[in-house]
Amino acid sequence: MKKKYGLLLAMLVAVLMMVVPLSNQHAQAATDDSLEKIQKKGVLVMGTSPDYPPYEFQATVNGKSAIVGMDVKIGQKVAKDLGVKLKIKSMSFDSLLVALQTGKVDMIISGMNPTPARRKNVAFTHTYYQGGYDIVINKTDTGKYKNKDSFKGGTLGAQTGSTQYNAAKKQTKNTKVKGMTSQSDLILALQSHKLAGVAMEKPSAEAYVSNNKQLAAIPSDFNMSASATSSAIAFRKGSTSLVNKVNKTVDQIKKDNLVKKDYLPAAGKYLKTNTVNTSMGHYWKAFLTGIEYTLIITVCSVFFGFIIGIVLALARMAKGGVLKTALRWLATAYVEFIRGTPMMVQVMFVYFGLGLFVNLPALTSGIIAISLNSGAYVAEYIRGGINSVDDGQTEAARSLGMSNGETMRFVVLPQALKNIWPSLGNEFITLIKDSSIVSIIGVTELIYQSNIVRSDTYRGVAPIVVIMVLYFILTFTASRILNYFERKMQHD
Incomplete structure (x- = not known):
């Protein structure tokens, strides 16, 4: 199972x-x-x-x-x-x-x-x-493997935490059992000879074997309970x-x-x-949809993350009374907590945790989680940028009668933005790639779409190559655009 x-x-x-x-x-x-x-x-x-x-x-x-x-x-x-x-x-x-x-x-x-x-x-x-289990092997190894006991000295794969994975761990001897999160990944590892066999349910084994002439199925002979x-x-x-x-x-x-x-x-x-028709061109609509959602998540997360970052940076630099001290401590705690926990956990918590109170769509949850995560990192970039601006700039602005808010808005932040532009550009590039994490909650971005194509075609490598190329095109294009604006800032 x-x-x-x-x-x-x-x-x-x-x-x-x-x-x-x-x-x-x-x-x-x-x-x-x-x-x-x-x-x-x-x-x-x-x-x-x-x-x-x-x-x-x-x-x-x-x-x-x-x-x-x-x-x-x-x-x-x-x-x-x-x-x-x-x-x-x-x-x-x-x-x-x-x-x-x-x-x-x-x-x-x-x-x-x-x-x-x-x-x-x-x-x-x-x-x-009521089903059962088989072991899928490469057809060239048909004479070599007969059942689970034939893999001594070899590596047997199964979905991590599944009943067949647990059975393989307990019911095989001198066999290395390797777990992976999806069937398509296991089949890819099998065909690239990183695994000698993959344990799975009979109907699934039959599906893969009937659609891939390079594979064969053998009985597993696992001793399994009816519920398993x-x-x-x-x-x-x-x-x-x-x-x-x-x-x-x-x-x-x-x-x-x-x-x-x-x-x-x-x-x-x-x-x-x-x-x-298993050509990658046949699935261009799926990849196009993946690009669309990847860009939506990235652009929205950059926008909201930048706003959150400014607020957090200013809060972290607040000095004075009890209220400002409390804000500084809260902002610091937030930044440290976000940077100290995996983004995947944050995505799941926003989607499932807030789901106890508000039924947020998967796309919205993904944007919120990535924006909150990005804001913590952007806050540090902005704080560093503000600190890099010479104190004389602030003093000059104040001597001209500008308030603290006007000085920050019209003098300090523009110069800070120029100083941290490369770091912000790197954050944008990173978010393009990090958007793939939201596939775990069903958002149809590039990784999700590539898994669809792999499931459709039973081809493991080709969809991966396609999304690698697409991610490179997206990141390279974004990098060129960001570099253009960086040069403009330097000339200014």
Whole structure:
């Protein structure tokens, strides 16, 4: 099954749950209106990670990229039986459980297995699919490997934290087990001979093998429990009425054998369609969309980050009474805290943490998080620039009758900006690349789009080369523009 949410996200959930009022939890337990809420809202938001064919993956449908697969079919069936519309929200698998617990999604259908550990945090329906595990290898190694015991002295790969990863660690001897975050990365590592094999679910293994003639699948022979090889739908804890209603749909799907009769064959058709044209030019619209969102995030973050930076810099330099001292300490604490925590954690906290109180879209959350992060660094650039301006400039302005505010606005800041322009330009270039972090919450920037193309085409290297070139074009162009204005400032 897919990987469990990592230690980092587990810690984040713990923090978020601590800030949720206990009275709300007791109220939910006392009155379960989960089914009524969904039907009243008229929309059922399904969270999924579309990198796991044939469960869920991206495909080109009528010229547009869409999320398809057997899990999507199940989601559509559930929504239809509830009498509501289905809305699919894409994000990394590690983020799904946090998204469910913070209300970003109403349910998870993403090849998730109902393990005892997960049942402590979410409610599961009856299982809708029972699978197994294979190991994908390079076809040239078919005679060399037979099962998990054949990899002694070699390296076996699996998704980090997944049940097959844990099984490989426990049930193999003298074998190095390497974890990665996505199936496409694992297949790329396999084809570049960094891995000898990749453990994954049988349907996924069959999907990759049927669409890549260089790969083959062998039995894993892992000793797995039923819960570790089955899939179920996850809902928030306490959603008893909703789970009971959806269980009727799940039972009907199993009774009519819809997964094998309809849903898997339909997914197979999309898998074949994906490999009809795998040229990178065929996906120019996806890359163009990625460039658009990357630029939107970068430009907005630079603008707001600059404003935040000015405020923080002035606050850090404030001198005098108690209020100014408090502002100085607060600004210093903010800068140190932001610079001392990873931007990825900040993005997740804004999206999921603020999601407890305000339901912010992923793009907005990404811009807010990157702006707040950029502001801390810009504040130090500006503070350094202000300090670099000779004190005589301030004294001259004051002697002309300018107030402190006018002196700062018309004399000091313009000169400081000229001095720190290279540093601000470097921050802009850095933000173009750092915008890729927001792909973890489902923002369709360049990294996200490249993962879509990799999922569509089963080609690992080509999409990476394309986005490397695109990032270089963006950063090089921005660098030339910034250098032009820097020369203009020097001449002035």
